[in-house]
Amino acid sequence: MSISSTGDGQRDPSVVRTGGAKAGAGRPGGKAGAGRPGGGRSGRGPKKPIKPVKIGSDRNWGPIALFSAVGLLAAGIVGFGVFAAVRDKAPEAADIKGLSNYRESQPKLVQSGDHRIGPIKYDIIPPVAGPHNARWQNCVGEVFDAPISNEHVVHSLEHGAVWITYRPNLPRDQVDQLAGKVRNRDRMILSPYPNLDAPISLQAWGYQLKVDSAGDGRINDFIKAFRKTAAVENVPCSEGVTTTGTVPVDLPAGAPAG
Amino acid sequence: MTADPADTSRRAGWGGWRGTPALALMLVLGLLVGAAGGWLAPRLALPGENSAEAGFARDMDNHHAQAIEMALIAFRETRDAEVRSHAVDMAMAQLTEVGTMQTWLRQWGLSPTSTDAPMSWLPAAERHLTGDGQMPGMASRQELARLRAAQGRDLDVLFLQLMIRHHLGGIHMIDGVLARTSNAEVRKAAGTMRTVQDAEVGNLTRVLTRLGGAPLPAS
Numbered sequence: 271m272s273i274s275s276t277g278d279g280q281r282d283p284s285v286v287r288t289g290g291a292k293a294g295a296g297r298p299g300g301k302a303g304a305g306r307p308g309g310g311r312s313g314r315g316p317k318k319p320i321k322p323v324k325i326g327s328d329r330n331w332g333p334i335a336l337f338s339a340v341g342l343l344a345a346g347i348v349g350f351g352v353f354a355a356v357r358d359k360a361p362e363a364a365d366i367k368g369l370s371n372y373r374e375s376q377p378k379l380v381q382s383g384d385h386r387i388g389p390i391k392y393d394i395i396p397p398v399a400g401p402h403n404a405r406w407q408n409c410v411g412e413v414f415d416a417p418i419s420n421e422h423v424v425h426s427l428e429h430g431a432v433w434i435t436y437r438p439n440l441p442r443d444q445v446d447q448l449a450g451k452v453r454n455r456d457r458m459i460l461s462p463y464p465n466l467d468a469p470i471s472l473q474a475w476g477y478q479l480k481v482d483s484a485g486d487g488r489i490n491d492f493i494k495a496f497r498k499t500a501a502v503e504n505v506p507c508s509e510g511v512t513t514t515g516t517v518p519v520d521l522p523a524g525a526p527a528g
Numbered sequence: 529m530t531a532d533p534a535d536t537s538r539r540a541g542w543g544g545w546r547g548t549p550a551l552a553l554m555l556v557l558g559l560l561v562g563a564a565g566g567w568l569a570p571r572l573a574l575p576g577e578n579s580a581e582a583g584f585a586r587d588m589d590n591h592h593a594q595a596i597e598m599a600l601i602a603f604r605e606t607r608d609a610e611v612r613s614h615a616v617d618m619a620m621a622q623l624t625e626v627g628t629m630q631t632w633l634r635q636w637g638l639s640p641t642s643t644d645a646p647m648s649w650l651p652a653a654e655r656h657l658t659g660d661g662q663m664p665g666m667a668s669r670q671e672l673a674r675l676r677a678a679q680g681r682d683l684d685v686l687f688l689q690l691m692i693r694h695h696l697g698g699i700h701m702i703d704g705v706l707a708r709t710s711n712a713e714v715r716k717a718a719g720t721m722r723t724v725q726d727a728e729v730g731n732l733t734r735v736l737t738r739l740g741g742a743p744l745p746a747s
Binding site: 333337341343344348411413451453455456457493497498499507509 | 547550553554557558560561564565567568571589590593594596597600604623626630638639640641642643646662663666669676
């Protein structure tokens with residue numbers, strides 16, 4: 271380096287840094303274009319890459335190559351971005367085949383968060399939204415072995431819980447499989463539901479999906495799509511009703527707390 | 529300098545009437561690449577669907593949910609002022625942390641929950657699980673039922689025992705994510721969580737000792 275810099279280094283130190291002078295000197299007889307050792311080298315370091323243009327005289331390959339490179343890079347970045355965005359996408363309502371979307375079909379129903387005393391008649395069974403008891407069913411990953419009250423659990427749905435119900439005659443191994451998706455997972459409840467018109471039915475606030483077996487992949491899609499995200503009232507699930515039974519347990523109005 | 533033959537050919541190729549739109553096009557492409565890069569870079573830096581950060585946030589939400597559950601039972605039922613103070617402290621602190629972690633997941637564009645097995649964000653996940661396949665430190669269904677039914681000193685002792693073990697399990701999970709993340713916000717929040725739970729293990733153990741109880745064996 272220090273040897274080549276003695277010649278023109280004083281005028282143009284960049285030549286020394288890039289090593290361009292050395293490269294030029296190393297192939298003196300190679301091409302006609304290299305034969306401008308005097309003036310060319312003296313202060314025109316950046317011009318060297320353009321030399322090939324002179325060889326292909328009919329076509330201007332420099333800009334073409336640059337356009338192609340930039341275009342490819344842009345397409346690559348955009349393409350990868352789209353891929354990354356799609357890859358990480360969680361399932362949505364539209365992705366779940368057979369879903370009953372009551373948020374779309376009955377927008378009035380999913381608005382109501384009224385608290386009522388005593389039994390409530392629900393048109394959709396198991397219920398997915400509507401008026402409910404002031405107390406919610408505890409839903410911190412609760413596995414109930416007996417039916418629970420619609421009036422309490424609809425309140426849990428409002429808190430963003432996913433409620434899985436099954437026919438009492440569902441085979442034991444399938445019940446265990448469902449319990450594995452529920453136990454110790456916040457905003458999940460499992461309970462048997464007599465006279466259900468499908469072996470398994472999943473509910474979230476405004477959504478329902480009926481499936482035939484615990485191995486159906488849409489169960490996980492439903493949970494991923496709606497657990498917590500379906501909440502219309504962002505409140506935890508603790509301090510709810512932890513007992514079973516289909517008759518709602520009302521708070522005694524005006525009575526002092528325990 | 530202007531006499532350089534290379535200079536002449538340069539001008540013919542790049543400065544002619546064909547060169548102007550070409551330069552403009554290249555400028556637009558360059559801007560597009562820059563914009564795409566700017567749009568993409570922060571997204572690529574965010575933790576993804578299967579990252580340790582997302583797995584930690586989702587699992588710790590469930591872990592915290594059980595701590596809040598136990599703390600609120602104790603808060604409602606205890607007659608010991610110190611136990612009640614600790615209970616409300618933990619319930620509120622952990623609920624706030626749940627909010628933080630849920631916000632991460634939303635900002636990362638990920639589902640707030642997962643159907644994956646517990647601890648599957650750590651290698652050899654099964655090594656970190658309790659005997660009944662739950663996250664470290666989690667109380668069993670039977671222990672929760674006993675806590676709901678307990679009263680007086682029994683309630684206080686059982687609550688403290690379950691909560692100390694729960695915190696120790698939580699610290700294990702926090703160490704798991706701290707060993708794997710360079711995300712500044714996750715590191716800060718997890719570090720704070722660790723400091724708080726570590727201090728609480730000491731404080732809860734002192735109350736347990738006052739009540740004549742002993743910690744549970746590690747799960």
